[in-house]
Amino acid sequence: MVTSTRRKSTSIRKEIAAFKRQRILEVASELFARHGYESTTLDEVAARIEVTKPFIYSYYSNKGELLREICERGIRLSTAALEAALAEPASPTEQLHEIVRAVGRIIVDNRDYISVYQAEEKNLTTEDARKIRALRHEFDLRLTELLEKGRSSGEFDIQHAQRSALWIGGLLTWIASWYHEGGKWSAEEIIEDAVYTVNKIVMPRRG
Amino acid sequence: MVTSTRRKSTSIRKEIAAFKRQRILEVASELFARHGYESTTLDEVAARIEVTKPFIYSYYSNKGELLREICERGIRLSTAALEAALAEPASPTEQLHEIVRAVGRIIVDNRDYISVYQAEEKNLTTEDARKIRALRHEFDLRLTELLEKGRSSGEFDIQHAQRSALWIGGLLTWIASWYHEGGKWSAEEIIEDAVYTVNKIVMPRRG
DNA sequence: CTATATAGCTACTGGCAAGTAGCAAAATAA
DNA sequence: TTATTTTGCTACTTGCCAGTAGCTATATAG
Numbered sequence: 001m002v003t004s005t006r007r008k009s010t011s012i013r014k015e016i017a018a019f020k021r022q023r024i025l026e027v028a029s030e031l032f033a034r035h036g037y038e039s040t041t042l043d044e045v046a047a048r049i050e051v052t053k054p055f056i057y058s059y060y061s062n063k064g065e066l067l068r069e070i071c072e073r074g075i076r077l078s079t080a081a082l083e084a085a086l087a088e089p090a091s092p093t094e095q096l097h098e099i100v101r102a103v104g105r106i107i108v109d110n111r112d113y114i115s116v117y118q119a120e121e122k123n124l125t126t127e128d129a130r131k132i133r134a135l136r137h138e139f140d141l142r143l144t145e146l147l148e149k150g151r152s153s154g155e156f157d158i159q160h161a162q163r164s165a166l167w168i169g170g171l172l173t174w175i176a177s178w179y180h181e182g183g184k185w186s187a188e189e190i191i192e193d194a195v196y197t198v199n200k201i202v203m204p205r206r207g
Numbered sequence: 208m209v210t211s212t213r214r215k216s217t218s219i220r221k222e223i224a225a226f227k228r229q230r231i232l233e234v235a236s237e238l239f240a241r242h243g244y245e246s247t248t249l250d251e252v253a254a255r256i257e258v259t260k261p262f263i264y265s266y267y268s269n270k271g272e273l274l275r276e277i278c279e280r281g282i283r284l285s286t287a288a289l290e291a292a293l294a295e296p297a298s299p300t301e302q303l304h305e306i307v308r309a310v311g312r313i314i315v316d317n318r319d320y321i322s323v324y325q326a327e328e329k330n331l332t333t334e335d336a337r338k339i340r341a342l343r344h345e346f347d348l349r350l351t352e353l354l355e356k357g358r359s360s361g362e363f364d365i366q367h368a369q370r371s372a373l374w375i376g377g378l379l380t381w382i383a384s385w386y387h388e389g390g391k392w393s394a395e396e397i398i399e400d401a402v403y404t405v406n407k408i409v410m411p412r413r414g
Numbered sequence: 415c416t417a418t419a420t421a422g423c424t425a426c427t428g429g430c431a432a433g434t435a436g437c438a439a440a441a442t443a444a
Numbered sequence: 445t446t447a448t449t450t451t452g453c454t455a456c457t458t459g460c461c462a463g464t465a466g467c468t469a470t471a472t473a474g
Contacts, residue, residue, distance in 0.1 A: 035329055036330055038244075043432095051452075052453060053431095055453085057432095058452075062432080062433075118326070119327075120326075122242055160400060163392070166385060167404050170378060171378065178377075259422075261422065261423065
């Protein structure tokens with residue numbers, strides 16, 4: 001009974017700790033995206049959640065760790081969505097559409113994480129940068145494979161699968177630079193336009 | 208004679224001063240692109256040209272002015288190239304190809320300036336950011352007009368000219384993020400692929 | 415040759431922000 | 445109640461870097 005109580009309480013403790021880490025990350029990504037990584041002080045991040053700087057230091061060992069987790073998030077979510085779409089039994093065309101739609105959604109919903117990664121990659125340690133670039137490479141690789149599969153089946157007409165994958169990845173990433181809530185266009189509109197545009201990039205002229 | 212000598216010498220002085228400003232900007236853009244604006248010290252910039260920090264301060268009034276000029280350069284060059292292409296007597300299709308080719312070249316040649324703008328826009332003063340965003344908007348506007356003209360003439364098949372202009376601008380900008388000298392692909396290869404891809408984005412399916 | 419302007423340097427200041435030591439208060443346990 | 449652990453805070457230190465004051469040397473002028 002004693003042990004069970006203890007276990008229960010340590011488990012909820014962990015959940016609370018995870019929640020706090022998450023909250024810090026959320027606020028930090030927002031401020032880093034708006035004012036830049038270097039120009040944002042941890043005092044400002046702390047003030048936003050109505051705590052003080054040492055609070056942050058009890059959940060993250062330094063400012064760089066915060067940046068690493070922010071940068072990792074966007075690419076991890078995107079890769080997961082891509083893998084999920086590839087796991088579905090569907091044609092390359094359908095899979096590609098689903099990837100653009102799902103990743104587009106993730107980029108819209110997590111634009112702060114994405115733009116921080118784009119802008120602040122230079123502020124990562126060499127090791128962190130290497131690790132995250134490997135994740136990104138994985139994404140490009142899987143996308144390249146899909147494009148090549150679609151070319152073999154005759155569904156896609158592309159000159160160079162690897163570079164096409166880069167254009168498509170760039171197009172998706174680009175959304176984070178200009179989409180903003182309450183802007184001229186809705187997220188849905190933009191995502192559908194992205195699907196349409198990617199489709200035109202890969203589709204044969206006469207089809 | 209005295210006056211003529213004086214004029215001549217002040218003129219060459221100005222040219223030398225302009226050259227030094229230019230040189231500072233070049234080195235600064237390289238270091239800002241590699242290590243980030245905030246992480247680069249003016250002592251480092253100075254060391255690269257084998258002078259000291261006060262040297263820089265006699266050509267630029269502060270670090271922010273340096274950033275502003277770097278950010279302005281890429282967009283000014285691109286807009287100039289776009290205007291030049293639009294001034295040629297040619298069809299929308301030909302004009303668009305020429306724009307992608309010329310701007311692609313500029314982005315490859317000035318990738319440091321472009322990526323600094325992309326990454327460090329947040330570090331501009333409000334006023335500088337506003338001014339540069341206006342320049343960028345001008346570019347998008349002229350490109351949108353071209354796309355609309357091509358649509359009217361039946362050469363282009365696009366859903367929404369303004370958003371298509373954004374995708375195309377993004378595709379071009381994206382080059383600066385991954386092209387690097389001595390990389391897998393040559394500049395020419397990438398630029399031709401960009402032309403091909405943009406062409407597919409705007410062309411009717413049955414052409 | 416003397417006077418003046420120009421150019422660049424050495425050597426500083428002042429402020430800011432990352433990271434820390436050690437305390438106080440609350441929760442939990444026994 | 446008393447002991448212990450957890451959690452967060454106040455109040456520092458430390459180093460860095462933008463920006464400056466004021467000197468020295470060199471070029472130009474008369």
